[in-house]
């Protein structure tokens with residue numbers, strides 16, 4: 001029997017494929033908005049009653065579900081508006097984040113804050129979190145077992161916030177959320193689906209610090225998010 005997660009991933013893949021075919025103008029397959037809405041609604045579930053982001057954070061305040069708990073200074077749960085229309089999801093906390101217990105507060109975080117300001121938003125009006133909540137040693141990529149262990153927290157965060165748009169920051173976050181091996185270069189620039197929510201992958205701010213020439217691409221992705229949210233650049 002398929003697990004709920006596999007069913008959700010399969011539904012997201014169906015929607016992603018239909019939407020991609022729609023952008024290509026494929027004929028012979030019904031990619032109409034009505035059909036897409038029907039498919040998207042198949043696995044829509046309400047957030048668990050009585051739970052809030054604060055209660056979920058409380059429940060995981062001493063989480064030991066994976067080995068990343070051993071060396072962390074703090075769990076970096078996430079922060080921002082619990083009813084945000086836009087959620088940014090990065091990869092994992094770095095050194096500064098681990099020390100302060102807050103997401104995106106190092107140099108890459110400063111750049112993310114500038115991007116949010118350019119959207120005429122504030123950090124307080126969006127929600128910012130990561131795939132895993134504890135810092136991997138030496139900032140290595142999280143292991144599959146660590147992602148699997150931490151995924152219930154992120155899933156619950158998204159279930160409770162139910163944003164209009166998720167922005168996946170970097171290839172790692174995008175590949176994890178979309179259950180794909182495709183590169184960020186292939187994924188960015190168009191909307192996908194995660195748990196039925198529109199998801200735009202773009203380059204991670206840390207990547208932009210090393211490759212400032214990619215800022216133009218990120219701004220193009222951000223403008224699409226703004227249009228989806230009904231805002232103008």
Ligand code: SF4
Nearest residue numbers: 063065066069134150
């Ligand atoms: S990374 Fe996630 S699952 Fe692992 S210990 Fe930290 S909070 Fe728990």
